[in-house]
Amino acid sequence: MPKAPQRPGPSRRETTEVALPSSAAFQEAGVSDTPIQAVPVPISGNEEPPAASRFRIFIVDSGWNSAARRVLLENFALIRDLQREDPIYVLSRERSIEFMRRHGSRIGRDPIIAVHDMQALGKRGTAGFHGFRLSLGLLRTPQQALMGLQAFARFLVTHRQSADLEADIRANLRREGLMGAIEIAMHHEAREIVA
Amino acid sequence: MFDRFTEVVSLVLGALAVAYLVYEIDRRQRKLHDLWDVLDGEDAVITNTLEEMVERGELLPYAGATLA
Numbered sequence: 001m002p003k004a005p006q007r008p009g010p011s012r013r014e015t016t017e018v019a020l021p022s023s024a025a026f027q028e029a030g031v032s033d034t035p036i037q038a039v040p041v042p043i044s045g046n047e048e049p050p051a052a053s054r055f056r057i058f059i060v061d062s063g064w065n066s067a068a069r070r071v072l073l074e075n076f077a078l079i080r081d082l083q084r085e086d087p088i089y090v091l092s093r094e095r096s097i098e099f100m101r102r103h104g105s106r107i108g109r110d111p112i113i114a115v116h117d118m119q120a121l122g123k124r125g126t127a128g129f130h131g132f133r134l135s136l137g138l139l140r141t142p143q144q145a146l147m148g149l150q151a152f153a154r155f156l157v158t159h160r161q162s163a164d165l166e167a168d169i170r171a172n173l174r175r176e177g178l179m180g181a182i183e184i185a186m187h188h189e190a191r192e193i194v195a
Numbered sequence: 196m197f198d199r200f201t202e203v204v205s206l207v208l209g210a211l212a213v214a215y216l217v218y219e220i221d222r223r224q225r226k227l228h229d230l231w232d233v234l235d236g237e238d239a240v241i242t243n244t245l246e247e248m249v250e251r252g253e254l255l256p257y258a259g260a261t262l263a
Contacts, residue, residue: 058254148230
């Protein structure tokens with residue numbers, strides 16, 4: 001029986017998360033998964049407290065010198081701002097390499113962004129659907145990688161309240177495949193992201 | 196005779212066009228599934244490993260503004 005995941009960190013109703021300057025020191029030391037600091041901050045009566053995290057986002061990047069990696073690095077701050085409600089866990093290079101050594105079929109697909117749907121994990125554990133992953137490293141050009149990253153951010157933001165995330169993902173994949181075919185039939189250029 | 200021939204050619208070309216469309220839809224969907232993959236029972240080990248790292252405090256939410 002899979003263990004039901006716990007919600008990350010302290011209650012956001014009472015605290016807010018701030019990045020301290022010392023995070024640079026962690027990076028210099030080769031530790032990319034810098035601890036987040038929680039500082040109690042009173043919330044005024046008018047402010048709605050942020051909802052509990054629906055997702056946990058994991059980034060696995062062993063450090064290939066690829067367009068996808070550069071795009072991820074350049075746009076990470078924006079991704080973080082867009083996904084403010086969800087914790088992002090960045091595996092260090094060493095951990096990512098260890099991960100790739102254990103799961104060799106994933107080599108060359110990183111950076112990989114894995115999203116755990118905490119709602120699905122809480123209900124069914126890891127036996128069934130419990131999230132999705134974007135293998136950004138499969139996108140070879142900066143433009144493709146950027147479009148992939150944008151689609152990722154868009155999907156998370158627009159499906160945060162989804163009752164059935166799996167159905168939404170499968171429907172989107174079907175629609176994308178069909179759209180590509182329609183574009184071919186209409187003699188339009190094929191979609192860059194899947195070309 | 197000529198009409199029959201053009202009919203056959205049209206049919207073959209039409210069938211080829213439909214086959215190409217089906218092939219292209221399938222190819223794109225495979226590629227998309229490769230790119231966007233759902234996590235299910237096959238990924239249970241990886242998911243559990245990552246979740247356990249979080250529970251143990253080995254992985255903490257990233258606080259930096261940018262990636263190194």
